[in-house]
Amino acid sequence: MITQTRDAGILTIAIDNERRANSLNAEMLTQLIDAFTIASADESLRAILLTSAGDRGFSAGMDTAQFEHQDSERAYATISHLGEVCEAVKNCDLPVAAAIHGYCIGGALEIAAAADYRVAATDSWYSMPEVRIGIPSVLDAANLWRLMGWTKATELILTANRFSAQDMDRCGFLNALVEPAEVRETALSYLRDTMESDRAVIAQQKRLIRTWRNTHEQVALADSRKEFALAFARKADATN
Secondary structure, three states: OEEEEEEOOEEEEEEOOHHHOOOEOHHHHHHHHHHHHHHHHOOOOOEEEEEEOOOOEEEOOEOHHHHOOOOHHHHHHHHHHHHHHHHHHHHOOOOEEEEEOEEEEOHHHHHHHHOOEEEEEOOOEEEOOHHHHOOOOOHHHHHHHHHHHHHHHHHHHHHOOOEEHHHHHHOOOOOEEEOHHHHHHHHHHHHHHHOOOOHHHHHHHHHHHHHHHHOOHHHHHHHHHHHHHHHHHHHHHHHO
């Protein structure tokens, strides 16, 4: 299941399925989508910490029981459901920090990649093992090169090998690499720094960053000008 707690404007969303390595099933994916969507619209919230139960692992990714069939339509629906989680994270108006302990595998790595910040323990490790079980890595695996470069993203996906926390830090996937006891507080520090700015401006900036990543330069620059003017219009409305 997915658990939620609130403290000082920060919502902590935890993947809680320790008996199955915090793997994700269909119900949990729906809960994640709902949690991020509702939080985004909640003006009392300012940030989200994404974490997991226990300290053995962030998540082993999708529960493989969901792929023990040969139905292509069912497989398409399942993977699309995971894609909706990544989209909910990226589209959330609030800054999202992933606090990573232990293993971070497959779909869980993609969800972490969708977050704004990634803070990991020195003993964490990462893998995209899909090709070894006969399926390709998809969805936000397509964006891994933006975080870690084409060279290392290709190696991670094609070899299905484990990457250490140090590997992921060197190639730029992580914002910070710290001792296990410091992961949560370090992730929170990124969120608190972001909370120093206006909630609406952070939401606006997140939209712009996504535009920059997904459009040609001239379109992104034009959109930037519009969003900049919109910020002043909002200020004018607030003073009237």
